[in-house]
Each structure stands twice: as C-alpha cells, then as structure tokens.
Amino acid sequence: MIRFPSPPRRRRPREARASGDGRRGLRLRLDxxxxxxxxxxxxxxxxxAAxxxxxxTVLGFVTMEDVLTELVGPTPAAA
Incomplete structure (x- = not known):
C-alpha cells in the first residue's frame, strides 16, 4: 500500500492569532x-495596561516604562 504524506497544517499569521484569541488585556483603576x-x-x-x-471606561494606557520612570527617574537614552 502506498502512503502519501499528509499536507502540512497551515497556521494563521501570528498577528491574527494574537488579536483574535479572546484574551483581555490588563486593566487598572486610576487610583x-x-x-x-x-x-x-x-x-x-x-x-x-489600560x-x-x-x-x-478606558481613560488611557500606562506602560512599564512610565512606572519605572516615576519610581527611579529618567534613564539615559540608548545610543
């Protein structure tokens, strides 16, 4: 009996999986x-985080860089 290899599974692009996977982002209260x-x-x-x-309601976003800048002050820019 001749066996033919099964075709490779096609995967969606990473962007499509990341945006459509149903996960909610981190939400933090203003206070x-x-x-x-x-x-x-x-x-x-x-x-x-939102x-x-x-x-x-979402008022804005905060990044890890924002938090670290508030804690330790501005860091020198990478050259």
Missing amino acids: TPLDDTLTALRAVGSHL VTGETG
Missing part, C-alpha cells in the same frame, strides 16, 4: 498605587 501597578504588570508579564475610571 491604583504605583507599586501595585508594577506588581500587576510583572504578574501578567505585560508592559502595557487605565480605567470609576465607571470602567
């Missing part, structure tokens, strides 16, 4: 202390 923000970002392994108001 979250800075050290708790850093802890939350590290816990989920993210560098970006900042929400009292009603849950």
